Amino acid sequence: MPESLFTFLFKYRPIVFERGRLVFETSRPIVLLLAALAVVLVLGTVYLRQRARVGGSTVAVLTAIRTMVVALVVLALFRPALTISTVVPGENFLAILIDDSRSMRLAGGESVTRGAQALEAFTSGSSELLAGLQERFTIRYYQFSDITSRMDPSHPPTFSGRATDIGAALDYVRQDLTGVPLAGLVLVTDGADNADSALTDPLLQIKSRGIPVYTVGLGEESFRRDIEVTRVEAPAQVLRGSAFAVDVMLQQHGYGGRTVTLIVEEEGTIATTKTVEFRRGQAGTTVRVNLTAETAGPRGYRFYIEPLADERVRENNARDILVSVSDGRQKILYFEGEPRWEVKFLRKAVADDENIQVVVLQRTAENKYLRLGVDDALELTRGFPTTREELFAYRGLILGSVEASYFSHNQLQIIEEFVGQRGGGLLFLGGRASFAEGGYAGTPLETVLPVVLEDAMPDEPAFLAEVQVSPTPSGMAHAAIQLAPTLEASTERWNTLPPLTTPNPIHRVKPGATVLLTGAPLNGDDELVVLASHHYGRGRVIAFTAQDSWLWQMHADMPLEDMTHERLWRQMTRWLVSTVPDRVTVETSKNRLSPGEPVIIRAEIQDSSYLGINGATVTATITDPTGAETSVPLEWTVEEDGEYQTVFLPTQRGTYLIRVEAEHAGHSLGSDDTEIRTAYMPTEFFGAEMNAPLLRRIADETGGRFYTASTMAGLAEDARFTESGKTVVEIYELWDMPAILILTLGLIGAEWGLRRRRGLA
Amino acid sequence: MAGHLNPEPDLALRDEPTSAPALTAIVAGFLSLGTVPTSVEGQNRLVDPSAMVAQPVVDSVPHEFYFTRAMYSDIRARFPSWSVDYPKADRQFLIGLRQLTNIDASGAEHPIRLDDPALREFPVLYAVEVGYMSLTEAERRGLRDYLLAGGFLVVDDFWGTWEWLNFERQIRTVLPEYAIVDIPLDHPLLHVFYDIDEIVQVPNVGQGRSGGPTWEKDGYIPAFRGIMNEEGRILVAIVWNSDLGDAWEWAEDPFYPLRFSNFAYQLGVNLMVYAMSH
Structure with a gap:
């Protein structure tokens, strides 16, 4: 049911019914019930006398209708109401978190970007929504992408963040506003979260403080015409000269029946091409590409499809991977x-x-x-x-x-x-x-x-x-x-x-x-x-x-x-x-990443019987793109025998060489090498459709609500109803809901019609 | 069906492996075997009845290894050169090979023409009296493909300068790109099963029995040579001025010196084990 129709029939917006507690304000419920019972008995007796004229079933229906009318009147006389906790105007804070990542540059509506939509609704002086919020709350602005910071609305964000980490943003705001009466958070985003961190922990923290998160999803839930290279699965390490298979997962909307060419480049040179036919009615397609690693060392491969003229997002047509080609015997x-x-x-x-x-x-x-x-x-x-x-x-x-x-x-x-x-x-x-x-x-x-x-x-x-x-x-x-x-x-x-x-x-x-x-x-x-x-x-x-x-x-x-x-x-x-481990093996949580993105270096250290060693000295020597070396110790994880790890933050663009060496009791246990390559990745343009399920989940778990661009006007009113912050309890009378009147009149009309057909009126 | 599964002719000996894997025991074993006349259809003209040691039987079980004898064209008029010592030498060598090693070898002789396409399915090949070889174009092509694909040829029992020159001329038409070189005593082939430290001149049966000179014609010095490819793999092993075949064929003869048979078996076993591993 449209929200406006609901509000017309039931007098209040749905959120009042979701949040409120039903109470009856009458002081004489017993008297009312007895009176109602008496009326029903009288009506029943009167109708029973007419049974011979109109038949038993008509009498039953008429009695039922009249009973319902009486019940509705009695219900109204009981004076039902909803008690609901609402904020004290002007004494609470509301945090508005605006997504500052690149995906907000994508179109949110017909001719306006998601970012512009967000700014128009939440920072513009002409926004009714903002005015409504400002009436009730003191607003605190934040902008977030891979990092979160306070935002000055007079200096709006440029939407240039290279990743989106909603969990970190929620955590940051929660901590920043500790100690102030916080009525809720408004998360304005497309929901295209691409952080590795799980959302569960930040949501639990928010939930435990009873702070509702109102999520505003901008953008389309599904692009009409787009091709995306969603994933590329390849071995992280291969032996020089080996053939290896790479699975490339493609997603398409609006191109069923079209044939495109998947191009594979190795370090800038075309290694192979493959023709892909998108089947009608099937969005996902997996293509297997067989490659051969001819040259030792880190080898970058790019898998891409030339953007088509009418594609919504062109940046998601390519994926890069790094394969470490070893030259051992x-x-x-x-x-x-x-x-x-x-x-x-x-x-x-x-x-x-x-x-x-x-x-x-x-x-x-x-x-x-x-x-x-x-x-x-x-x-x-x-x-x-x-x-x-x-x-x-x-x-x-x-x-x-x-x-x-x-x-x-x-x-x-x-x-x-x-x-x-x-x-x-x-x-x-x-x-x-x-x-x-x-x-x-x-x-x-x-x-x-x-x-x-x-x-x-x-x-x-x-x-x-x-x-x-x-x-x-x-x-x-x-x-x-x-x-x-x-x-x-x-x-x-x-x-x-x-x-x-x-x-x-x-x-x-x-x-x-x-x-x-x-x-x-x-x-x-x-x-x-x-x-x-x-x-x-x-x-x-x-x-x-x-x-x-x-x-x-x-x-x-x-x-x-x-x-x-x-x-x-x-x-x-x-x-x-091909996948046989050495006594010392090193791997990284990812090998293609953006500068400034942390990477976990994990090593497994084993003795000659391949049993994990826990007391080893394990060091990673990291050579950055300029040739400078840094040594980082790895610590035993405690969770697994022989497993060590550390976190490294690459800051430059290029290839980092990582050599992990292990020693135990004065003896070298060996070493292993791996590489990572940093470059600014168009991460934001993958999975860039509005992620409504995620935003709904955040709202549902925290007691907030999910809005889209077309429904967000109700946010200002809805945000009042919260138990977080400084609140008072308000009573909302229900007896005069139009729905009761309409239903009562409808029943009376129906009874009158029936009586007329049966010759009783 | 692949040729190596059902090689023709299906002939084999009723031989049972002896429990003692010593070479002398095998040779002594031959002394007790009677000579049994035989007649193999289509091969009568090749078989010396007195040279048979046992009745050939059909062996229906496929084997990993067939001691394959090369049938080639030659310049002789009276009998084909390839058939010298056939089949008794082959059979007696196989008895030794089966007892001394655990090669799953067929006990039957196995001749095949060089121009037979099935030749390539038998990666080891034995040829004798190659001093009289005169290959046809088809044989030359067949042998060349065989050797380049991975086959291994052992040539034996040819003597003196004239026969060498003839063989050399023939083999150069097959593998013109590779030289013939001496195989040194420290070559793996001479140590792959037995350690062979000396190339012994093995005489023919007549001279061996009589205790006469071990050489024939002007072949005074025995030689062990080979043709190797770029990777050092031996394609052709050449036993010149020596007669391993006779030493196998007459190993049971009490008058044929044991030391010659002993050497012939040792070199033969090494050649086969090498062929199956290199």
């Missing part, structure tokens, strides 16, 4: 239980990869091992590692065709811990002694595997399937198994690869595992799982059930210049170790 242990061609061709495939070191331990005869790619003469001399320290020195582990009974229980346990605790990558290869055929069912490694082991049947002939391998929908988009620069070319390549064989009948994966490749047996049997992965503890486990991927190098159908086999194994081995 990742050591992977490949243990093979017998000489197999996979060893030769896997080594050959990654031989030119400077970032991958595959150390091979191959059992060539019983108790005879061949070691390849080791760092020194002592490495692996006693066979497969028997201690956590020895195994945890590797970042990845590939298990070939080696039966489970080869390992001691302790070794199986430390392999499980290698994944679960150390966060290492584990890759199982297919083979005659792999998976169930290798006796892994019931061992600690069965729980680690992403696939379900099917019982090996000892009496049946050995299983062997020749399969045509193809990617699943998840696989097609996965960077590790892309065989060509484009999705279409990659799919085409997969379709033409020669078949492989697997001796491991695996048809199912565990919940949460992802199947990337399947194999269709050439004999028409049920499809098999060829490549699946999942996360186990801190690590990643991959199952690749084929036993002869080397055929993708050696088959006669594979041209000599074809790099499929090399590409696949380089990507697979990099994927295996």
Whole structure:
């Protein structure tokens, strides 16, 4: 119901009914009730006499109507009223907080910006709203964006804040006005809060003081025509030369059916482009872009769509991310239980990869091992590692065709811990002694595997399937198994690869595992799982059930210049170790931010068994864009073993290099590097529609009200009704509400009409 | 079906692995094996009945490894050079290989033509008597693709300057861009399974039995050479002035000196393990 109609019918604005307490002012309620009862009985008796003429049902209706009329009269005679706490005029303060951020420069109405709307309503001398407020309150102005300050209305804000932090603004004002009779806060904003801090705590504080927050939302709740790059999800760190996938989430309004081009730039140079078609009726679209990190160091990527001519906001068409490209050498242990061609061709495939070191331990005869790619003469001399320290020195582990009974229980346990605790990558290869055929069912490694082991049947002939391998929908988009620069070319390549064989009948994966490749047996049997992965503890486990991927190098159908086999194994081995942590790892809460925005530097420090160390000396050496170095100590967080953090405030524009070094008991535990890049970000233009749900929530939780530009005129009147500040209790009579009169007259009219139709009038 | 799954011909020996993995035990084991005449359809002209050690059987289980013998064109009129010592040398080498290592090797000989597209599915290749080799264009192309893709060729049993020159001429038409170099004694190939510190000249069966000179023609000095690519991977291993094949073939002969068979098995095993890992 429109507020004006409500006010006409019920005499007062809705807020009076929301805030007021119903009371009855009559002094003789019993007498009134008895009199009313008597009237009803008399009327009922009179009507009952007419029952023979007009019928029982008409009599019942007439009696009911007359009873309601009597009830309404009695209700009015009871003198209902609302008692409500209202401010004492001129003795209370009202804080008006005006959003000073850049998004207020966007249009709020047809031809006026949100900021201008705010100033016109709350600072202009000609504003009736302001006059109404000034009659009742002493006004205190504040402006807020990422920082909050008092505002002099004669020097209005310029709407140049680069972020919006509503929670901080509420906190600031609450503290600034401690000790004064504060009747409420008026929050004038578009609600486009983009601060990391949660609103819950500031709202609880406000609520506990009983201060209502009146929120005034400016701007449109949804743009009519706009494209926004809402989010870009990419790994913060990749290994040089690795392919990695980036998910770009786009939002559009009014462009359903249009095709646009997503452009990806790496450090100012176009890296790739992708055509995106916006479906009708679907606002959100996610686009996956596969990129390759060719150069080590911090690499900035920009994802953007050229603004269309009639777009409402052009600044939200681009997003920047920073990817830290590391150049370390990742050591992977490949243990093979017998000489197999996979060893030769896997080594050959990654031989030119400077970032991958595959150390091979191959059992060539019983108790005879061949070691390849080791760092020194002592490495692996006693066979497969028997201690956590020895195994945890590797970042990845590939298990070939080696039966489970080869390992001691302790070794199986430390392999499980290698994944679960150390966060290492584990890759199982297919083979005659792999998976169930290798006796892994019931061992600690069965729980680690992403696939379900099917019982090996000892009496049946050995299983062997020749399969045509193809990617699943998840696989097609996965960077590790892309065989060509484009999705279409990659799919085409997969379709033409020669078949492989697997001796491991695996048809199912565990919940949460992802199947990337399947194999269709050439004999028409049920499809098999060829490549699946999942996360186990801190690590990643991959199952690749084929036993002869080397055929993708050696088959006669594979041209000599074809790099499929090399590409696949380089990507697979990099994927295996891509997220494996070191003993010292550092990360920041964000790596693209504006100058002056604080960033949390967090480090995890572990011993050689990958157990957190709490007493370490951890220091971050931060090199700013000019080359100047600052050392900042990191403190143990207490919440997690081995977790340390500090807060850093970058003030300049450019790239900051952060190196964290840790020491414990006089020994270095290692170091790790990361980067952050600061630039003025158009944060304000993302999610810049008026955030009505947030503003409603703030108002509801604090006992205030939410207004828009069209309803804010009532704010001056509404703000009177508060229990905060200096107040008095006022009584609002309800007996003379037009609604009672109209209803009474309506009922009497209805009764008269009915009696006339029945011949009683 | 991929060629390596069902190689032709499907021939194998009824051999059971011995419990003692010592080389001498294997060689002694051959002494107890009788010679059994055999007839393999289509191969009668190649098989010396007295050279058979056991009945060949069809082995339907696919294996990881097939000891593949190169069938190539040559300049000989009476019999094909590639078939010298075939198949007994192959079979007896495989018996040793299966017992000494845990390579999942087929027990059957496995010849294949150089111009067969399936060649590439068998990444190790053994060729003998290459001194008489005369490759056709298709064989040359097939062998070149095979080696560049990742295949490994072992050549054996050719002697003296003339045969060397012929082989060198032939292989240069296959891999003109790579030189033939000596493989030094500290090369990983010579230490990948057994530590081999000396290249022994292995004589043919006649001279070995009689205790005569170990050389043939003017091939007095045995050589172990190779053709390597840019990354140092050996594409072709060349055993010149030596006859590993005869030493495998006659390992069970009480008159053939054990030390020659011993060396031949050691080098053969190293070649195969190296081929499967490098």
